[in-house]
Amino acid sequence: MESIAMTRQMLDGDKMIVNMGPSHPTTHGTLRIVLELQGETIAKATPEMGYLHRGVEKLGESLSYQQFIPLTDRLNYCSAIMNNVGYACAVEKLLGIEIPKRAQQIRVLVSELARVADHIVCIGVNAVDIGAFTAFLYLFKQRETVYDLFEMAAGQRLHTSFTRIGGLFRDIPEGFVPATERFLVECTEAIDEMERLLTRNPIWHDRTKGIGVISAEDAVNWGYTGPCLRAAGVPQDLRKAQPYLGYETYDFDIPVGTTGDVFDRYLVRAEEMRQSLRIIRQVLDRLEPGPVNVDDPKIALPSKEKVYTRMESLIHHFKLIMHGMDMPVGEVYSATEAANGELGFYIVSDGGKNPYRIRVRPPCLPIFSSFEDQVKGGLIADAVAVLGAMNIIAGELDR
Amino acid sequence: MIIEHIDAQLPGAVTDRHDFRGDQTIVIAKETFLPVVDLLHREGFQMLVDITAVDWPERPESQGIGRFDVVYHWLNLASQERLRVKVALADGEAMPTLATQFKTANWFEREVFDLFGIRFEGHPDMRRLLTWDDFQGHALRKDFPLDGGDVFCMEGCTAPYNNGERN
Numbered sequence: 001m002e003s004i005a006m007t008r009q010m011l012d013g014d015k016m017i018v019n020m021g022p023s024h025p026t027t028h029g030t031l032r033i034v035l036e037l038q039g040e041t042i043a044k045a046t047p048e049m050g051y052l053h054r055g056v057e058k059l060g061e062s063l064s065y066q067q068f069i070p071l072t073d074r075l076n077y078c079s080a081i082m083n084n085v086g087y088a089c090a091v092e093k094l095l096g097i098e099i100p101k102r103a104q105q106i107r108v109l110v111s112e113l114a115r116v117a118d119h120i121v122c123i124g125v126n127a128v129d130i131g132a133f134t135a136f137l138y139l140f141k142q143r144e145t146v147y148d149l150f151e152m153a154a155g156q157r158l159h160t161s162f163t164r165i166g167g168l169f170r171d172i173p174e175g176f177v178p179a180t181e182r183f184l185v186e187c188t189e190a191i192d193e194m195e196r197l198l199t200r201n202p203i204w205h206d207r208t209k210g211i212g213v214i215s216a217e218d219a220v221n222w223g224y225t226g227p228c229l230r231a232a233g234v235p236q237d238l239r240k241a242q243p244y245l246g247y248e249t250y251d252f253d254i255p256v257g258t259t260g261d262v263f264d265r266y267l268v269r270a271e272e273m274r275q276s277l278r279i280i281r282q283v284l285d286r287l288e289p290g291p292v293n294v295d296d297p298k299i300a301l302p303s304k305e306k307v308y309t310r311m312e313s314l315i316h317h318f319k320l321i322m323h324g325m326d327m328p329v330g331e332v333y334s335a336t337e338a339a340n341g342e343l344g345f346y347i348v349s350d351g352g353k354n355p356y357r358i359r360v361r362p363p364c365l366p367i368f369s370s371f372e373d374q375v376k377g378g379l380i381a382d383a384v385a386v387l388g389a390m391n392i393i394a395g396e397l398d399r
Numbered sequence: 400m401i402i403e404h405i406d407a408q409l410p411g412a413v414t415d416r417h418d419f420r421g422d423q424t425i426v427i428a429k430e431t432f433l434p435v436v437d438l439l440h441r442e443g444f445q446m447l448v449d450i451t452a453v454d455w456p457e458r459p460e461s462q463g464i465g466r467f468d469v470v471y472h473w474l475n476l477a478s479q480e481r482l483r484v485k486v487a488l489a490d491g492e493a494m495p496t497l498a499t500q501f502k503t504a505n506w507f508e509r510e511v512f513d514l515f516g517i518r519f520e521g522h523p524d525m526r527r528l529l530t531w532d533d534f535q536g537h538a539l540r541k542d543f544p545l546d547g548g549d550v551f552c553m554e555g556c557t558a559p560y561n562n563g564e565r566n
Contacts, residue, residue: 050529057514058538062545093420220446220476223503234476241479330419333472333483335448346470348453361449361472369506398529 015043020383022051031394033371033383040379045372052398060358064324065091065165068358073159075360076396078121079114079339081150081160083396088163089244090334090345094327095165097299102290103167104245109180109283110153110162111245112276116187117146118339118391119227119269119276126266126388127198130207130381135197142190145183152176165325166300167293177284184277184284191273198266205263212374212386214260222373223366226341228390231268232260238337250279262389299325324353333361340364340391362396401442401475401482409434424483432486433495440500444473444482447497450507452515454541465489467517493518514539 021032030051036044056075060068072083085107092099099107120143124136147157153172154160162169198204214224219232229236237254239247255271257264293300297316306313329351335344341363348357367390374390375383402425405413412435415426427435449472458464465487473482488494496519497504508519509528516537518525527534536543 050527050531053529055538058543058545096420218502221502223447223501236476331424331483332420332422333449333481342448344449344472346449346451346472357453359449359451359470361451365506365510366503369503373502 014038018380021048031368031392031397033387035380035383037380040381042375042378042380042383045375045383047368047371049368049394050398052394054399056399057358057360060355062354064353065327065355066324068355069163070159070161072360073161074395075362075399076118076338076340076343076393077158078393079118080158081110081114081154081162082118082336082338083343084160084163085111085245086334086336086338086343087345088165089336090332090347091165093334094330094332094347094349095299095325096328097166097294097296099167099294100291101246102171102288103292105283105287106168106172106292107163108245108247108250109172109280109287110150110160112279112283113146113149113180113183115276115339116273117143119273120146122339122388122391123194123198123266123269126262126385126391127204129384129388130204132198132201132204135194138190138193138197142183142187145186149176149179149183152179164293164300166296167291171292177287180280180284184281187277188274191270191277195270199270207381207385208263208266208389209261210259211262211378211382212260212265212389214370214374216260218370219260222370224341224370225363225366226337226339227265227268227272228260228367229341230254231257231264233258238335238342242335244334244336250282252276252279262385265389327351327353335361338363340393340396341367360396360399362399364390364392364397368392368397401439401444401480404442405435405438408438422483423481424485426485426487429486429488429492429494432484435484436497436500439473439482439484443475443477444480446474446476447501447503447507448472448474448481450497450504450511452511452517452539454515454539456541465492467515469494469511469517488517490516493520495520496522498522513537516540 016037018035018037019032020035022030032048034046034048035042056071059071069084069087072087073080075083120139124139127135150160151157153176154162154169214232216233219229219234224232233256235254235256240254252275255268257268301320302313302316307317327349329349331348333344333346335342343363344361346359347355350356374386402413402416402423409431412427412431413425414428417424451470453468453470454466456466458466467488469486469488471484494517496508498508506528508522509526511517512519512525513527513529514537530538
């Protein structure tokens with residue numbers, strides 16, 4: 001018996017290889033991390049990705065600008081509507097158009113709802129992974145409400161495809177605003193409940209404080225954006241720094257952490273949820289009536305009623321579907337603050353119906369690339385905590 | 400503003416520029432790339448937001464313009480200024496890596512290598528990122544078929560793991 005043990009030790013140098021994923025409850029989608037362990041300590045972690053690679057960028061080159069919208073749903077599927085908004089903003093920048101006020105306000109409204117839902121998933125699941133199950137249950141009720149609201153607005157819970165180039169799929173229905181008002185009250189209570197369960201919980205502190213610490217310089221160098229960057233102490237939020245959709249007119253704060261560890265990321269996300277609710281409150285107060293699509297038949301589809309009754313509208317409808325929009329030749333990069341960070345779309349147009357090249361800059365790819373750096377020398381249980389706090393969404397990571 | 404600084408300190412480096420919809424873009428030659436990056440870094444462009452490439456197979460290589468554009472996006476966190484840097488590259492030519500200066504470049508460059516087949520000289524770990532190691536071709540090249548071609552032809556493939564080392 002002793003000799004066998006000796007040989008094993010000589011062969012692999014006392015190291016144990018553990019595959020975390022591709023289908024592991026904490027990987028949230030399909031990604032794999034090959035861990036080299038020395039006892040419980042991580043000596044090496046090799047992230048492996050691409051299990052969910054669908055070639056979205058390649059597909060985009062053969063789809064029209066409007067047809068690409070459903071593919072954006074499948075990037076970060078926890079907050080699909082924000083990807084819709086980000087993509088529509090990019091194409092509108094390329095076209096050089098501005099959408100109506102009401103469409104902007106509704107986009108902000110649904111984006112912030114999606115941000116709350118996304119942070120709920122992130123915090124809730126992070127807590128479950130670490131072993132705190134209760135907070136997850138309180139939060140997921142609210143996430144369900146957000147998806148109910150999306151269903152009211154877009155007819156879909158997850159893959160919303162809510163935006164169109166130049167506006168929205170449709171106006172929000174009657175009953176949406178009162179339901180959102182109710183949600184604001186209930187969600188604030190749920191966040192309070194969650195904070196009572198976690199923020200001063202000594203076990204939660206033990207598991208999250210000092211884990212995944214990153215300095216502000218390192219975070220910038222790694223290309224961190226979003227809550228992870230802000231937790232490291234960099235107050236960078238595109239909603240404030242490079243406002244779009246009229247974010248400069250809303251009153252909200254950017255929470256910033258100090259150490260960048262898992263606990264700070266949790267605190268930043270929790271406060272961001274409250275700030276998002278604040279923005280939603282302001283949108284509801286100022287929501288003005290009006291159209292939700294640009295008044296340009298070469299960009300937005302005419303209403304069905306007009307298509308059936310008016311010759312011009314029928315022609316516009318046909319032209320738009322068959323030949324697409326008249327796109328200028330050029331290239332734009334447009335970034336929006338998605339739940340995970342800077343979601344960028346780089347579109348190169350050669351003037352054709354389809355984009356010549358469409359690039360999605362996923363916020364969690366640079367964050368995930370620092371994974372080995374973050375967990376090396378730590379314990380295997382900490383790797384789970386770090387992975388959860390990074391909020392890696394495989395659909396967005398692999399595209 | 401940053402473009403004037405580059406012009407003043409590295410005259411002749413910027414071969415072309417345009418400002419479409421407020422996006423500042425400069426085109427530079429591969430030879431002047433690293434000095435320009437150093438200058439950008441000193442000027443506060445500390446966040447490398449994105450690296451990608453665009454394939455232009457029709458572009459005449461005979462006239463000295465390469466087939467690929469490697470596209471870098473920088474962000475200055477202090478002034479919130481963005482800059483796009485484009486470098487034209489011929490098929491088979493390699494770019495100098497930025498992985499030592501910007502850690503985020505590591506995976507972005509691997510992705511560009513994976514999908515376009517552009518190599519980055521000096522990269523610590525030049526492997527494919529999204530597709531598997533035995534994948535044939537580079538998916539985002541314009542001559543790569545949309546349906547993927549015969550990618551599942553596993554002839555001559557090696558096992559993905561070979562004593563913990565990939566080859």
